[in-house]
Amino acid sequence: MSSSATQVFEIAVNLDDVSGEVLGAALESLLADGALDVWTSAIGMKKNRPGVMLSLLCKPEDRDRLTRRVMELTGSFGVRYRAWDRLVLERTEATTQTPYGPVRLKVGSLDGRVVTVKPEFEDMRTAAESHGVPLRKVLACVRQRSGE
Amino acid sequence: MSSSATQVFEIAVNLDDVSGEVLGAALESLLADGALDVWTSAIGMKKNRPGVMLSLLCKPEDRDRLTRRVMELTGSFGVRYRAWDRLVLERTEATTQTPYGPVRLKVGSLDGRVVTVKPEFEDMRTAAESHGVPLRKVLACVRQRSGE
Amino acid sequence: MSSSATQVFEIAVNLDDVSGEVLGAALESLLADGALDVWTSAIGMKKNRPGVMLSLLCKPEDRDRLTRRVMELTGSFGVRYRAWDRLVLERTEATTQTPYGPVRLKVGSLDGRVVTVKPEFEDMRTAAESHGVPLRKVLACVRQRSGE
Amino acid sequence: MSSSATQVFEIAVNLDDVSGEVLGAALESLLADGALDVWTSAIGMKKNRPGVMLSLLCKPEDRDRLTRRVMELTGSFGVRYRAWDRLVLERTEATTQTPYGPVRLKVGSLDGRVVTVKPEFEDMRTAAESHGVPLRKVLACVRQRSGE
Amino acid sequence: MSSSATQVFEIAVNLDDVSGEVLGAALESLLADGALDVWTSAIGMKKNRPGVMLSLLCKPEDRDRLTRRVMELTGSFGVRYRAWDRLVLERTEATTQTPYGPVRLKVGSLDGRVVTVKPEFEDMRTAAESHGVPLRKVLACVRQRSGE
Amino acid sequence: MSSSATQVFEIAVNLDDVSGEVLGAALESLLADGALDVWTSAIGMKKNRPGVMLSLLCKPEDRDRLTRRVMELTGSFGVRYRAWDRLVLERTEATTQTPYGPVRLKVGSLDGRVVTVKPEFEDMRTAAESHGVPLRKVLACVRQRSGE
Numbered sequence A, B, C, D, E, F: 001m002s003s004s005a006t007q008v009f010e011i012a013v014n015l016d017d018v019s020g021e022v023l024g025a026a027l028e029s030l031l032a033d034g035a036l037d038v039w040t041s042a043i044g045m046k047k048n049r050p051g052v053m054l055s056l057l058c059k060p061e062d063r064d065r066l067t068r069r070v071m072e073l074t075g076s077f078g079v080r081y082r083a084w085d086r087l088v089l090e091r092t093e094a095t096t097q098t099p100y101g102p103v104r105l106k107v108g109s110l111d112g113r114v115v116t117v118k119p120e121f122e123d124m125r126t127a128a129e130s131h132g133v134p135l136r137k138v139l140a141c142v143r144q145r146s147g148e
Helices: A020-032 A060-074 A121-131 A135-146 B020-032 B060-074 B121-131 B135-146 C020-032 C060-074 C121-131 C135-146 D020-032 D060-074 D121-131 D135-146 E020-032 E060-074 E121-131 E135-146 F020-032 F060-074 F121-131 F135-146
Strands: A005-015 A037-045 A049-058 A078-088 A090-098 A101-110 A113-119 B005-015 B037-045 B049-058 B078-088 B090-098 B101-110 B113-119 C005-015 C037-045 C049-058 C078-088 C090-098 C101-110 C113-119 D005-015 D037-045 D049-058 D078-088 D090-098 D101-110 D113-119 E005-015 E037-045 E049-058 E078-088 E090-098 E101-110 E113-119 F005-015 F037-045 F049-058 F078-088 F090-098 F101-110 F113-119
Touching: A005 A060, A020 A037, A020 A049, A020 A060, A020 B049, A020 F121, A020 F135, A037 D049, A049 A060, A049 B020, A049 E037, A060 A078, A060 E078, A060 E113, A060 F135, A078 D060, A090 A135, A101 A121, A101 A135, A113 A121, A113 A135, A113 D060, A121 A135, A121 F020, A135 C135, A135 F020, A135 F060, B005 B060, B020 B037, B020 B049, B020 B060, B020 E121, B020 E135, B037 C049, B049 B060, B049 F037, B060 B078, B060 E135, B060 F078, B060 F113, B078 C060, B090 B135, B101 B121, B101 B135, B113 B121, B113 B135, B113 C060, B121 B135, B121 E020, B135 D135, B135 E020, B135 E060, C005 C060, C020 C037, C020 C049, C020 C060, C020 D121, C020 D135, C020 E049, C037 F049, C049 C060, C049 E020, C060 C078, C060 D135, C078 F060, C090 C135, C101 C121, C101 C135, C113 C121, C113 C135, C113 F060, C121 C135, C121 D020, C135 D020, C135 D060, D005 D060, D020 D037, D020 D049, D020 D060, D020 F049, D037 E049, D049 D060, D049 F020, D060 D078, D078 E060, D090 D135, D101 D121, D101 D135, D113 D121, D113 D135, D113 E060, D121 D135, E005 E060, E020 E037, E020 E049, E020 E060, E049 E060, E060 E078, E090 E135, E101 E121, E101 E135, E113 E121, E113 E135, E121 E135, E135 F135, F005 F060, F020 F037, F020 F049, F020 F060, F049 F060, F060 F078, F090 F135, F101 F121, F101 F135, F113 F121, F113 F135, F121 F135
Parallel strands: none
Antiparallel strands: A005 A049, A005 A078, A037 A049, A037 D037, A037 E037, A078 D078, A078 E078, A090 A101, A101 A113, B005 B049, B005 B078, B037 B049, B037 C037, B037 F037, B078 C078, B078 F078, B090 B101, B101 B113, C005 C049, C005 C078, C037 C049, C037 F037, C078 F078, C090 C101, C101 C113, D005 D049, D005 D078, D037 D049, D037 E037, D078 E078, D090 D101, D101 D113, E005 E049, E005 E078, E037 E049, E090 E101, E101 E113, F005 F049, F005 F078, F037 F049, F090 F101, F101 F113
C-alpha cells in the first residue's frame, strides 16, 4: 500500500478473574517489555461479570515472547493473537520554543506531505509542572507555534 | 411532584481490587438481598487501573443493611450512599396470548394514561425455549398483540 | 461558593429494554426539549444484560416536565432525579479570523480571570466543510489565534 | 460459506490526543466517505489516559483511500487494517402502513427463509415527528404489522 | 509456536436495534450452543446511538453454524468472522480442601512449568452459599492452600 | 448510621473537548492536590461524540478549591458537585512476611469485626519487581498469610 506499510501483531485475552490493580501493573510491564501499545477494554461476560479485554500491539519478532508474558502476568489459560497490516507516517523531529521552555515535536508525513505534528507529552508535562500551569495551557502554546 | 413520587437510595463503591468473577456473584447476591436494581460501570482509575463502580438502588429502610452487605461482598474500606427522588408509574397486570403460550404484561400509567406496556421477560424466555425460537420472535408476537 | 453558583437537576434512568436506535433519537429529542446536557453510559445489568443509563441535566423549572418526557421516550416504569450545585464561568463572546473564515469564541472567566476560550464547534465545522480540510486543522488555526 | 459470503476490511486506530468533538465529526465524515460502518470504543491507555478506538468497516476497494482518510481526520501516526469474512442476508424491500404513515421495511433472508424484518429508521423518525409521538410508538405499530 | 497452539474463530456483529434484555439471552444461548466464550462491548455508533458489539470465540468446525445462530438471535443483516491463533496452557485437575468444603482446581502449565492455578467458580459459589459467607472469603481460603 | 459515617463531596464534569492525554495528567494532578479518589467514565454525548465524565471524591473542606482546580485543568464552563454520606471501616495496620519481602496490610473492621485485609500495592509491586515475579504471585503469597 506504501513503502511505509508494515505488519504488527495484536495479542488479546479476555479476563474475569484478575483485578484492576493487577491489570494496571500488567499494562505497565508489557510496555516496558517492548509492546508498541497496550490497552484495556471493558466487556460484559457470562454470569454478569464485568470483564476486561487486555490487548497489545507488537512487532512480529516479539509475538511469541509477549504472548507468554501475557500468560504469566494474567494467569490466563488461553491467549490469542493475529496479524494486522499497518500504514505508518514517515517521522521527523523538530523543536518549538514556548514561554515554558522547549518542546520537541514529532512531524508525520505521508507521500512527502506533512499530515500531523505531535508535541512530546513528557516535555509538555515537565514544562507545565515546572511553571505551575495546567498542561492544556502548554499544549495551546505549542499549537500556536506548530500550527497543530 | 405526583402521588407516585417516592424516594430511593443509591449505594455506590469504586473497586480496583476485586475481579469480575466476584463482582458478578455480588450483583446476584445484592438483588437476592432486596436491592431494587444493581449495576456495574467501567471506570478508569489511578495507576492505569480498569476499575468498576458497583451501584445499587434500594428502599430507604434497606439502606444501612445493604451498605454493610456491599462492604462484606467487596471488601471495600468505604461505601457511599445518597438519596434520589423517583417518579414511578402506576402498574396494572394483564396477559396476552401468543402462538408460544401466554405472556404476562406490566401496564404502566401516568396520570391515568397508559405510557408503557412491558412483557414479563421470564414468560417470554420460557415460551422461546419451549418452542425453540429466538426470544426476539416471541417479543415480536407480544408486541403485535400489546401494541408495544 | 460564588455569584456564579447555580443549581441543576440530574434525571437518570437505567434501561435494558430499549435499543440504541431509540436511545439516539431520545437523546436528540431531550436536547430539543430544553435539557442542558444529555448523555448515555454503558452499564452491566442482571441476567448478562448490556444496559444503558440515560442521564440529563436541566434547570429546576424543567425538572418535572423532562422527567415525564424521559418516561414517554423510553417507556421506563421509574425515573429518578436529584439536585447538584454547579459552578459556572462568566461568559463573554469574541470572534477570531482564520484562513477558513471567522470563528466565534466563548471566553470563560472565574473571579475576573480568563480560564478558558472555546471555539464554536459549528463555525469550525462549517469552515472545515467549505474548505475541504479536516476539522482539527481549523481547530489548530483557532488555537494559534486564541491561545487555546 | 454461502453465495452471500463477502469480504470486508476493518480499519482501526487507538487515539489519546483527539477530543470527542473532533471524533464525532470524523465519524460522520467517514460515513459520508463511503465506510459501511464506523464506531468508537472506550479504551484505557498508558498514563491513565481514557482513550478511544475508532474503527470502521469498508469494501476492499475503499481500504487504501479510507486508511489515509482516517490519518488525515485524526492525525494518527499509525493506522491498522485487516480483512474479515462476512455473511450477509439477501435483502428485499417492502412497505407497511401505520396510523402515522407508510414505513419501508428491509426483509432479510438466509437460504430462502426470512430471518429478519427491519423498518427504515428515518421513515419512523419522520412519522414520529410529524405526529408528535415517541419513536418507540411508531416502532411498536410497525412491529404489529410486520411481525418483528 | 508450541504443541499447544490452536486456531479459533471470532464471530462479531455491531447492533443498534436490539435491547440489552434480548442480548443477555443471546449471550446465554450462544454459550449453550457451544461457543468457547461470548462477550459484549459498548460502542458508539452513528446518530448518537449507544450500540453493542456482540462477539464470540468458537472452534473452526462450529463457525458456520454459530454465524447463522448469531443472525437468528440478533436479526442482523451482516455478521463477520475471522481466525485467530491461540496459545493454550496444558491443563490438569486438582482439588483443595477448605473449611467450606472441597474446591476443584484447574492447573495450567506451559512447557512443563505451572503458570496458573484456577479454582472452579461454581464450587466456590456452592461453598459460599451453603455456609453463608461472601464468595471472596472462599476464594481467599483457596488461595491460602493453592498458592494462587 | 455509625460512628464511622462521614460526608464526602463528588465533583463531576462532562467533557467532549479535552483529549485523553490531558485527562490522564489531570487525574494525576487532582490526586496530588488532595482528592480522595479520581476516575473517568466513558459517556456518549450529542453529535456522536465519545465523551468522558471526570469525577472525584473529596473532603468537604476541599470542595471549593478542587472545583476551581477541575475548571483550570479541563477548561470546562461548568462543574457540578454534591454531597454523599459514606460508611468507612476502622483501619489498623499490620505487616506480613513473604518470600519476596515484607508487605504492609490495611485491616478494616466494622463494629469491631474484621471485614477485610488489603495489602499495600506499592509494597507488592516493589517486591515483584525486585524478584522478577508477576505481581499476582506476590498477591497470592500475601493472601496465603493474611487470609485474604
